[in-house]
Amino acid sequence: MSRIIVSLLVVLLVTACGRAPQFSAPRNLDDACALERERPAYFAAMRATERRWGTPLPVQMAIIHAESRFIGDARTPVRWTLGVIPMGRQSSALGYSQALDGTWEEYVAEVGNRRSSRTNIRDASDFVGWYTNKTLERNNVPLSDARNQYLAYHEGHAGFRRGSYNGKPWLIGVADRVASRAAMYDQQLRACRRR
Numbered sequence: 001m002s003r004i005i006v007s008l009l010v011v012l013l014v015t016a017c018g019r020a021p022q023f024s025a026p027r028n029l030d031d032a033c034a035l036e037r038e039r040p041a042y043f044a045a046m047r048a049t050e051r052r053w054g055t056p057l058p059v060q061m062a063i064i065h066a067e068s069r070f071i072g073d074a075r076t077p078v079r080w081t082l083g084v085i086p087m088g089r090q091s092s093a094l095g096y097s098q099a100l101d102g103t104w105e106e107y108v109a110e111v112g113n114r115r116s117s118r119t120n121i122r123d124a125s126d127f128v129g130w131y132t133n134k135t136l137e138r139n140n141v142p143l144s145d146a147r148n149q150y151l152a153y154h155e156g157h158a159g160f161r162r163g164s165y166n167g168k169p170w171l172i173g174v175a176d177r178v179a180s181r182a183a184m185y186d187q188q189l190r191a192c193r194r195r
Helices: 002-017 032-038 040-053 057-068 101-111 121-139 146-162 169-194
Strands: 078-081 085-089
Touching (some): 032 040, 032 169, 057 169
């Protein structure tokens, strides 16, 4: 009997300490080639999205990096009152793409995949491709324009059209970093394909 309990405790301890690899961040987020070697499924998903929606792989990578750092179960922080009373999360954003509940529901209704999940890289990257295409249609932002695509992604299509980001210098800084990261990933991916 005691062996069973000890075995059960060991199994519980091991499962409690480990995180599913698809939910933890890749080791090196600054090296696209290393990222591709570590998580080939990510790149298969993003290449499928690039074929379907036309959104360049480096743009997808930079948006997902900015939103979740490639952590599959990423959530916004919990809000606290008086420093001790939890008041819920800052938003409903979840997963790789940090898609909000309402926007995700719009995507699911339009694309038709009821079983899709924000914590699945294939579905999350497909969502990014779908959303960037909506940005192209609604705001005429090219799919390769990582900076403005990110601003529209963060602020929503109507917010982007109104220029709501202009009152948020921190967000403009993030969008500039997204553009730089997309350019860096693009250059790295071209180099690792030549090897």
